[in-house]
Amino acid sequence: MREFSGKVAVVTGAASGIGRALALRFAHEGMHLMLADVDPSGLAETAAQARPARVLTQITDVSDATAVQHLAARTFGELGAVHVLCNNAGVFQGGHIWTRTPEDFAWLLGVNLWGVLHGIQSFVPRMIEQDTEGHIVNTVSVAGLFAGPYMGGYCVSKYAALAASQxxxxxxxxxxxxxxxxxxxPGGVRTRIDDSERVRPADLIVGRTRDDRQAQAIVESVVEKGIDPGEVARQVVAAIREERFLLLTHPEYAKGLREQVESLLDGGLPKPPHYE
Structure with a gap:
């Protein structure tokens, strides 16, 4: 898909970070937008920045299948089609894998995996029926390629999201x-992923643990040193035009990926990743 002007893009997690950057980039390309998030004020701010493009917004919890179905129905009903679907919403929870609670996994898998699956199931059949060129962009993470300490639940959700994408x-x-x-x-990007607790449902909140706090410190450092979300959006548009499946926002991870494969083929445990 090379032409964007006049076409329709859907972006979840659009209230900040990569989602907001994608929305603004698509607006710059002349697209009509449906933006979704659980953060009303952030979503409204993104919509305001994206105008004068045609913008619709909807509060949507992507872990809720019915909510995503309603998002799809409204998008096709009011905008008539979908050409780019960005399953971008994501949250972070760290800590050793044996200390993560069922509530932690329910939250991580609900947003990071089921959010992708719900998007696929609600939008892709209708996109196929359109019989036009189109693209699905799933925001995974380098944590979906490299499993490491303090990232157990997050890596599980992101590995699964990569498998769903492939x-x-x-x-x-x-x-x-x-x-x-x-x-x-993506590697490190200046987003609000380190402040994911702000959108955690009340019924899934649990007490913080020492290892959780250590993981939080790591991700805060990675985010602080990260690239601008706008650079990610630029790369995504290029990847759509080039029909590229795997997009590493930080090319240096390619070397680590090769080393990991070699280690696995030798029967060894890959070295922990250095997230950056």
Whole structure:
């Protein structure tokens, strides 16, 4: 898909960070937007910055299948089509994998994995029926490529999101659909992922642990040193045009990925990643 002007993009997690940057970039490309998030004020701010593009917004918890179905129904009903779907919403929770509670996993998997699956199930069948070129962009993470300490639950959710993305791309290719897929695996980006607790549902809140706080300090440092979200959005648009499946926002991770594969093939445990 090379032409964007006049087409429709859907972005979840659009209230800040990469989601906001994607929305603004698509608006610059002349697209109509449906923006979704659980943060009303942040969503309104993104919409205001994206205008004069045509912008619709909807408060949407992507872990809720019915909410995402309503998002899809409204988008197709009011905008008539979807050409780019960005399953971008994501949250972070750190700590040793054995200390993570069922509530932690429910939250992480609900947003980071089920948010992607709900987006696929609610939008992709209709996008296929359009019989037009289109693209699905799933925001994964380098944590979906490199499992490391203090990131157990987060890595589990992101590895699964990468698997969902790859399977989707292969299914679409097998059936001859005109849709392509990009799995975005950002390294450090200046987003609000380190402040994910602000959107954690009250019924899934648990007490903080020492290892959780240590993980929080790590991710705060990574975010502080990260690249601008606008650079990620620029790379995503290029990846859509190039029909690139895997997008590493930080090229230096390619070397680590090769080393990890070699270590696994030798039967060894890969070195812990150095997130940056």
């Amino acid at each position: 399977t989707l791309a292969q299914d679409l290719a097998l059936t001859g659909a005109k849709l392509k897929v990009t799995a975005v695996c």
